[in-house]
Amino acid sequence: xxxxxxxxxxxxxxxxxxxxxxxxxxxxxxxxxxxxxxxxxxxxxxxxxxxxxxxxxxxxxxxxxxxxxxxxxxxxxxxxxxxxxxxxxxxxxxxxxxxxxxxxxxxxxxxxxxxxxxxxxxxxxxxxxxxxxxxxxxxxxxxxxxxxxxxxxxxxxxxxxxxxxxxxxxxxxxxxxxxxxxxxxxxxxxxxxxxxxxxxxxxxxxxxxxxxxxxxxxxxxxxxxxxxxxxxx
Numbered sequence: 001x002x003x004x005x006x007x008x009x010x011x012x013x014x015x016x017x018x019x020x021x022x023x024x025x026x027x028x029x030x031x032x033x034x035x036x037x038x039x040x041x042x043x044x045x046x047x048x049x050x051x052x053x054x055x056x057x058x059x060x061x062x063x064x065x066x067x068x069x070x071x072x073x074x075x076x077x078x079x080x081x082x083x084x085x086x087x088x089x090x091x092x093x094x095x096x097x098x099x100x101x102x103x104x105x106x107x108x109x110x111x112x113x114x115x116x117x118x119x120x121x122x123x124x125x126x127x128x129x130x131x132x133x134x135x136x137x138x139x140x141x142x143x144x145x146x147x148x149x150x151x152x153x154x155x156x157x158x159x160x161x162x163x164x165x166x167x168x169x170x171x172x173x174x175x176x177x178x179x180x181x182x183x184x185x186x187x188x189x190x191x192x193x194x195x196x197x198x199x200x201x202x203x204x205x206x207x208x209x210x211x212x213x214x215x216x217x218x219x220x221x222x223x224x225x226x227x228x229x230x231x232x233x
Contacts, residue, residue, distance in 0.1 A: 005104050005114045007096070008128045012118035021098050028102035036075070040110060043079050043175075045112055048199045050230050055168070057203070058088040064133040064140065066167040066206065068214060069173070070151060070222075071143035072187050076173040078112055079190055080198050086111075090141040093129060095119050126156045133164035143170045144214060153211035161206030168204040168214065172221035173197065174229040189230075199225045 058065060067090050069077055081089060092107055092114045094100040100116070108114050117128040132138070144153045161168060177194045179189040190196060201217050 005108050005116060008115070008117045008121075008132070009063070010118045010121045010123040010128050011120040012096070014017045015120070018096075021101075025101040028106075029062055029105040029109075032103055032106040036106065036110065038080075039190050039194065040079060040082065043190055043194045043196055043205045045080055045083075046195065047074045048197055048225065049201075052168075054200055055088065058139050059085075059219060061137065061139065061167070064137045064164050065203075066133075066157075066161055066166045066203050067139065067141045067169050067171050067200075068144055069171045070218060071145050073173045074143065074155060074187070075189055076175055076178075077171075078107060078110055080173060080196055081196075082111055088139055089113060090139045092141050093117070094217060095125065100109070112141075115195065126160055129160045130163045133160065133166055153214050155211070157197060158206070158211060158214070159208065162207065164206070168205040168209055169200040170204070170214065170217040170221055172199050172201075172218060172225045174222075174225045176229060195207075195229075197225050197229045199228070 063233055066118070084090075089112060092112050094104055094107075094114050094116045096116050096118055104114050104116065106224055115132060117125045119125060121128070142157055144157045146154065160166070172198055173188075175188060175190045175194045177191045178194055179191055181187050181189060199221050201221050204217060
């Protein structure tokens with residue numbers, strides 16, 4: 001079911017270029033939605049970890065929850081949560097730049113709510129995200145290597161988690177068949193009739209988790225999900 005795109009209420013400075021690029025962003029979203037349509041309806045999802053336990057964790061949360069995954073898995077993530085209860089669907093965190101606007105409407109159309117922070121604002125993006133986490137205590141999806149993907153944990157994510165006392169849930173995916181695009185920095189795109197395998201790890205306390213803790217948790221999960229996918233084949 002279609003969800004919405006919300007914007008931070010922080011003051012910001014608009015650019016004339018944003019208006020000029022609006023039609024381009026619309027076309028980009030349309031093309032992505034058309035491409036994703038056959039994938040969305042035909043992928044098969046396999047949870048290697050207990051899906052019911054994750055749903056319970058989301059529903060009974062008393063603090064914000066941040067689902068961590070590498071940025072390369074963005075579209076695999078979208079397909080994986082398609083049958084999750086609507087009230088605990090992870091909230092996608094995005095920025096108001098063109099590269100993000102080019103896919104935001106598609107992500108929302110396919111069921112994932114999106115919250116957008118303002119980059120040209122006197123209030124830092126990190127502060128806007130912390131305010132969201134503290135105010136709503138949501139389940140959010142964050143890619144700690146956003147801007148890559150390069151497999152590096154950005155310090156701003158850890159600072160936001162620490163300030164909001166969030167719980168960090170590492171997640172990893174593997175799809176077959178899938179299309180790998182990019183040369184040095186890869187993105188994984190599921191194809192029609194893909195089989196997507198999903199694992200999540202033991203939650204980390206964002207109040208004291210380090211970049212090494214988060215990175216190692218994600219690396220371990222990637223190894224685990226690839227092994228499981230190979231055995232399934």
